[in-house]
Amino acid sequence: MSNNADRRNVILAGALAAAGVVVLVALFALQKEPQPLWLWFVLATAFAVLEFAAVEVNDRLFISSAMMVAFTAAVVFGRDQAILAVTLMAALAVLHPDDLRQRRWVQPAVNFGQLVISAAIGVAAFIPFLPRGQLVAGDLPLLAVGAAAAAVVYDWVNFWLVRFIVRRLYPGRSIQPWSQMLAHHAALAVLGGFGGLLGAAYLLVGPVVLPLLGITYLIGHIGFQSYSRLREAHEDTIRGFVKAVEALDPYTRGHTERVAHFVRLIGEGLGLNAEALERMRWVALIHDVGKVAVPAELLHRSGPLTDAEYQKMIRHMRVVEEVLARVDFLRPMVAILTSHHALLHGQSDVVVEARILAAADAFDALTSARSYRSAITQAAALGRLRDRSDLYGREVVEALITGIAAAGEVYGSPDLESSVEVARLVRERAIRA
Numbered sequence: 001m002s003n004n005a006d007r008r009n010v011i012l013a014g015a016l017a018a019a020g021v022v023v024l025v026a027l028f029a030l031q032k033e034p035q036p037l038w039l040w041f042v043l044a045t046a047f048a049v050l051e052f053a054a055v056e057v058n059d060r061l062f063i064s065s066a067m068m069v070a071f072t073a074a075v076v077f078g079r080d081q082a083i084l085a086v087t088l089m090a091a092l093a094v095l096h097p098d099d100l101r102q103r104r105w106v107q108p109a110v111n112f113g114q115l116v117i118s119a120a121i122g123v124a125a126f127i128p129f130l131p132r133g134q135l136v137a138g139d140l141p142l143l144a145v146g147a148a149a150a151a152v153v154y155d156w157v158n159f160w161l162v163r164f165i166v167r168r169l170y171p172g173r174s175i176q177p178w179s180q181m182l183a184h185h186a187a188l189a190v191l192g193g194f195g196g197l198l199g200a201a202y203l204l205v206g207p208v209v210l211p212l213l214g215i216t217y218l219i220g221h222i223g224f225q226s227y228s229r230l231r232e233a234h235e236d237t238i239r240g241f242v243k244a245v246e247a248l249d250p251y252t253r254g255h256t257e258r259v260a261h262f263v264r265l266i267g268e269g270l271g272l273n274a275e276a277l278e279r280m281r282w283v284a285l286i287h288d289v290g291k292v293a294v295p296a297e298l299l300h301r302s303g304p305l306t307d308a309e310y311q312k313m314i315r316h317m318r319v320v321e322e323v324l325a326r327v328d329f330l331r332p333m334v335a336i337l338t339s340h341h342a343l344l345h346g347q348s349d350v351v352v353e354a355r356i357l358a359a360a361d362a363f364d365a366l367t368s369a370r371s372y373r374s375a376i377t378q379a380a381a382l383g384r385l386r387d388r389s390d391l392y393g394r395e396v397v398e399a400l401i402t403g404i405a406a407a408g409e410v411y412g413s414p415d416l417e418s419s420v421e422v423a424r425l426v427r428e429r430a431i432r433a
Contacts, residue, residue, distance in 0.1 A: 009168075009169060012165070013106045013109035014109065016110050016112070016114060016117075016165075017109040019117060020091065020112045020115075020116035020117060023087065023116050023117060023120050024088070024116060030084075031081055031082075031084035032084070033081070033084065034077050034084060035077075039207075040085055040089075043089065044092055046066075046213075046217055047066045047069040047070065047073075047089040047093055048095075050065050050066040050069060050221055051066045051093040051115075053221060053225075054066075055224050055225050055227075055228035056228060057184060057231065058179065058180075059178070060166050060170065061162065063184060063188070063224055064221065064224065065191055065217060065220030065221045065223070065224060066093070067155070067188050067192050068191045068192070068195035068216065068217055069089070070119060070123065070154070071123075071126065071150070071151060071196045071199060072198045072199040072202070073085050074123050074126050074150075075130065075135075075143065075195075075202075078130060079127055079130050082127065083119075083120055083123045083124055086119045086120075086122075086123045087116055087120045090115035090116050090119035091112060106169075110165055110169070114162065114165060117161065121153060121154065122150055122151065122154020125149070125154070126146055126147060126150035126196075129143060129146025129147070130143075130146075131143075135204065137204070140200055144194075145193070147192045147193045148189045148192050148193035150192060151191065151195075152185065152192075154188075155188045155192075156185075159181075163178075177277045177278065178274055179275045179277070179278040180275065181274065187224075191220055198212075198213050234329050238282055238285050239285075241286050241292075242285050242286070242289075244289070244292055245289055245291050248292060248296075249288075255288070255364055255368065256284060256285050256288060258368075259284040259357070259361050260281050260285055262284075262364060262404075263280045263360045264277060264281060265403025265404060265407065266356045266360060266396055267399075268399075269398075269400070276353070279332055279333060279336075280353055280357070283353065283357055284357060286324070286333060286337075287340070287357060287361065290316065290319070293319050293320045294313050295312075298313050314341065321337055321338065336357065339351050340358055343355065343391065344358065352393065352396070355391075355393045356396055359385060359393075359396050362384075363382070363385060363400060363411075366380075374413060375412045376412055376413055377414070378412040380412070381411070382397075382400075385397045
């Protein structure tokens with residue numbers, strides 16, 4: 001990491017940590033300390049354990065069921081103690097064992113500010129829903145609705161802080177768009193509502209319900225963990241397909257990743273949402289998986305295929321794709337592949353995703369060397385795509401051109417213009433470093 005990046009991270013960590021300290025100092029002045037202390041310690045431990053066990057549901061985005069504990073504590077400690085009690089829990093939850101073992105301080109400092117600010121704002125939004133006197137059963141509906149609404153505020157603040165932090169801690173990394181966010185936000189809102197009801201159960205029944213609270217927290221965690229494992233299994237499945245194709249066809253090594261990158265540039269340029277971008281990335285990674293069924297004499301030909309040989313190869317690839325279409329999570333991707341084949345065979349009425357894949361695949365093929373031809377220049381490749389705008393779609397081609405230019409990337413055989421551009425990029429990166 002460069003000195004500039006180190007300095008930027010230190011400044012970010014310091015600013016967020018300072019903001020967290022200011023919030024805590026203000027809360028100590030405005031709120032009473034949480035009592036009884038033993039109960040706060042029990043709930044704080046549950047909060048920290050769930051935060052430490054947070055699961056990755058998107059690229060660098062982690063979610064936990066600690067939201068339930070936060071709103072349980074807010075109800076239990078009441079108006080005069082709730083914000084300070086929950087914010088202190090969040091402050092202690094930053095001391096992750098991995099950070100201590102690796103002697104990291106930037107990440108804990110950033111997490112400290114993020115968690116403290118999110119908790120303070122989220123619980124403050126819940127205060128108007130808390131009863132002023134003794135809790136009664138009639139308060140439960142409003143309490144549950146208020147906890148869910150405040151959880152939305154808590155989650156929204158936390159989400160935007162995490163997004164801000166990730167973009168600045170990883171400026172050189174291509175973070176994948178975060179998909180399925182509506183479902184995640186809704187789940188956290190529901191957990192907040194349940195947390196409020198659990199707090200009410202404690203006040204109405206007493207400490208005897210603590211084991212029930214622990215079981216409910218665990219169930220919430222298992223739900224997120226199951227989703228994360230399923231997502232990871234899907235990723236591993238697709239990566240396995242890619243490795244199988246790469247083992248059979250050396251040309252494919254790196255090809256699928258580059259096509260996935262180009263697909264993302266086009267998709268972002270066209271304004272596709274995160275779910276569509278993720279789907280397109282998976283399509284790009286498996287678009288050559290049918291090669292596992294292609295005879296070796298076709299796959300390793302040293303020259304271009306004849307029309308008959310190409311048709312034979314396509315038939316073999318479609319057999320594999322038909323098998324994959326029987327897998328639920330792959331079915332939408334295989335449908336795009338089918339549309340992609342139809343586009344290449346002259347059918348014009350196809351989904352835009354098929355045109356995106358076709359343009360990205362063609363660009364990488366043109367700018368990559370084959371055994372029977374050299375790569376052409378980037379300018380020439382983009383020119384050919386523009387000439388075939390009737391096939392790929394003008395907006396698709398222009399989105400690719402704009403995306404590559406914005407990323408400052410150069411592909412294909414170098415020419416004078418490309419060499420000058422590469423030299424300029426090298427100088428700029430050296431200056432930034």
